[in-house]
Amino acid sequence: MVVQELNSEILPQDPQAIEIGLLFEGIYLRYGYDFRDYGKAHAKRRIMHRMVISGINSISELQHRVLYDESFFHLMLQDLSINTTEMFRDPEFFLSIREQVIPVLKTYPFIKIWHAGCSTGEEVYSMAIILKEEGLLNRTQIYATDFNPSVLQKAREAIYPVSQMKDYTRNYIKSGGKSSFSEYYNARYDSVIMKKILKENIVFADHNLVTDSVFGEMNLVMCRNTLIYFNKSLQDKVVGLFRDSLVTGGFLCLGSKESITFSPHNIYFEPVVSKHKIFRLKY
């Protein structure tokens, strides 16, 4: 008789890890949002956080809540989608865009750009400002996507606290801004609203990087500080999605701690500015 060997894949797991796996399985089946390949440590912290603020004692209890109460699921969606962002975040990155990427884009008659994981829009408007200053905005179509409808709504509204403008102005100057940052918004009480001219060529759309498909024929894909929340295999899959969405010679821009160096897709890209994670799909 052959004794079946114990498969290492089914070695006993930490009960909480099992519960979180079941929770994400349930969320996927019930709502179609797939968190199964998100980074586990991060996901567990967010779940624990939700349990504390909602006074829930176990992950199983949380699972029950989430499956039967759609509004509770939307709370969890906010917990799991980290929306921190700013204008001209990492100004040197945007300076590199201006100096290394814009000159290439200038050679195209028409430009398509995809911001994936755009959150509340700050990154998109930063890019629109650069395109405007470089005389490219009117021949660019920008697609800005996120899987969280609430942040997309804020991105569309383009209203930001005036208290942040000091930092953003500093970032704008460091990123090589050619004008005065205050030209791009109108201030009212304690808020500012970005000027209409920046928005005209932007389409905001709901898109889930895990479950939705490619956006074709992009000249530039920008996806910053989103892949870090995914596990390695999901990162690889999503980089594949970007590869399929880019034209040859198209640019891929990632966050400062993200890279494709260890991805199986690496061989299809060449670095443009390694330090700022700007790559180009090889010809």
Added chain:
Amino acid sequence: MLTGANIPYDAIVIGASAGGLDALGVFLPMLEAGLPVPILIVQHISATSDSFIITYFDRMCKLKVKEAEEKEILEPGCVYFAPPDYHLLVEADKSISLSNEEKVNYSRPSIDVLFETASWAYGNRLIGIILTGANWDGAAGCELIKKGGGLIIVQDPKTASISRMPESVIERFKPDYVLPLQEIGPLINKIFNSTPTQ
């Protein structure tokens, strides 16, 4: 040097804030080469600081010192610093995740985030160390490590340049060791049976 199954712990996490760079400058060079476990450090630091401290510590230490990178697998004998403006997390498979979610205890990187996730990953096979600092980040994380059966070492507040952080741990529970800075390095060497290499 202990190896394999004889190693009593699998990782060391360290938290430090104000005064921490000086304290680490004393502590880290005392550690012997060939430490059989990784060390992960959150030093509170400004969001825009450069990588100078990494180069500086790498030159001073017998262990390899580097900035923690997204998804890298932790190696024994290596010291990993959280990058400025990112939380440092440990995954169950002993790899690193970074995150720029909101600040915790007004801090990013936060000591509690590292200690909490390291405690999930390593359970009772973890040592947590708190050095000098002016706030209470790390205290909750230490308690979690302690509850999970890990070992907690705290710099003696009397010898810390700022005593608040070590005190905030001692106020919550009794750490396994409360030691002057100079004695923490030798204790770690003793725990792992590291003898000076010639």
